[in-house]
Amino acid sequence: MTTSGKGAPDKPVRPAGEDPQAAAEFLEQRRAMVYEQIRDRGISSPRVLEAMLAVPRHKFVPPELVHDAYKDQPLPIGEGQTISQPFMVAAMTEALELTGDERVLEVGTGSGYQAAVLSLLAREVYTVETNASLALAAQQRLELLGYTNVHVHTGDGTLGLPEFAPFDAIVVAAAAPDLPPPLVEQLAEGGRLVIPVGLPDQQELLQVRKTGGRIASRVLHYCRFVPLVGRYGWGNQ
Ligand code: SAH
Numbered sequence: 044m045t046t047s048g049k050g051a052p053d054k055p056v057r058p059a060g061e062d063p064q065a066a067a068e069f070l071e072q073r074r075a076m077v078y079e080q081i082r083d084r085g086i087s088s089p090r091v092l093e094a095m096l097a098v099p100r101h102k103f104v105p106p107e108l109v110h111d112a113y114k115d116q117p118l119p120i121g122e123g124q125t126i127s128q129p130f131m132v133a134a135m136t137e138a139l140e141l142t143g144d145e146r147v148l149e150v151g152t153g154s155g156y157q158a159a160v161l162s163l164l165a166r167e168v169y170t171v172e173t174n175a176s177l178a179l180a181a182q183q184r185l186e187l188l189g190y191t192n193v194h195v196h197t198g199d200g201t202l203g204l205p206e207f208a209p210f211d212a213i214v215v216a217a218a219a220p221d222l223p224p225p226l227v228e229q230l231a232e233g234g235r236l237v238i239p240v241g242l243p244d245q246q247e248l249l250q251v252r253k254t255g256g257r258i259a260s261r262v263l264h265y266c267r268f269v270p271l272v273g274r275y276g277w278g279n280q
Pocket of ligand 1: 155173270276
């Protein structure tokens with residue numbers, strides 16, 4: 044309902060979105076997620092904790108799962124895909140060592156949740172999703188929530204985005220058989236690539252750093268991600 048354009052409507056209008064009590068409950072759950080599941084398990088970067096406190100994760104999961112949004116587990120988001128476990132999002136994000144000025148590439152947009160977290164910690168976020176319907180939903184969600192420095196692309200993220208390279212940080216949110224050469228190539232000097240590498244049912248989360256044109260990796264965690272598909276993934280499934 045609208046007024047004739049002369050001043051405010053005669054009845055107070057509830058702002059679009061959830062009611063204040065629900066928002067307060069979700070905030071409470073989000074605090075527990077950040078302090079108990081993430082900080083107490085070893086993620087110490089105040090910026091990462093702050094960003095995860097700020098992003099409403101329940102708005103990135105299907106409506107019927109909002110009450111599970113802050114649990115320490117991945118959740119289905121449709122198309123056979125999942126939003127990653129909050130602790131893994133935090134661990135991957137921390138390992139990117141963002142200070143606020145970076146151009147970041149994410150492979151595997153999924154729900155758009157990690158892109159939203161990254162957008163608060165870097166200058167520009169480019170994210171690529173192979174599944175067109177997930178990409179579209181994520182793009183609309185990010186726009187609605189006001190994450191204006193995230194750019195969603197549809198395509199094979201194992202090829203990177205050469206037209207926007209180099210990237211100071213690259214994160215891959217699906218399990219790769221090995222390091223995709225285009226991503227190593229598109230990593231800036233001094234940049235960090237965080238990627239799960241290994242077998243389809245068990246991987247090592249690697250932090251790869253490029254220094255003097257050479258790369259060095261270290262293992263951060265053992266993990267299990269959905270398979271990366273595409274040219275340098277596990278093939279089309
Ligand atoms: N970061 C996401 C979770 C991603 S799950 C979030 O915060 O919700 C992994 C995603 O990677 C899936 O959506 C899957 O479709 C996508 N994916 C798999 N292989 C890909 C590829 N080669 N390029 C781009 N996206 C890919």
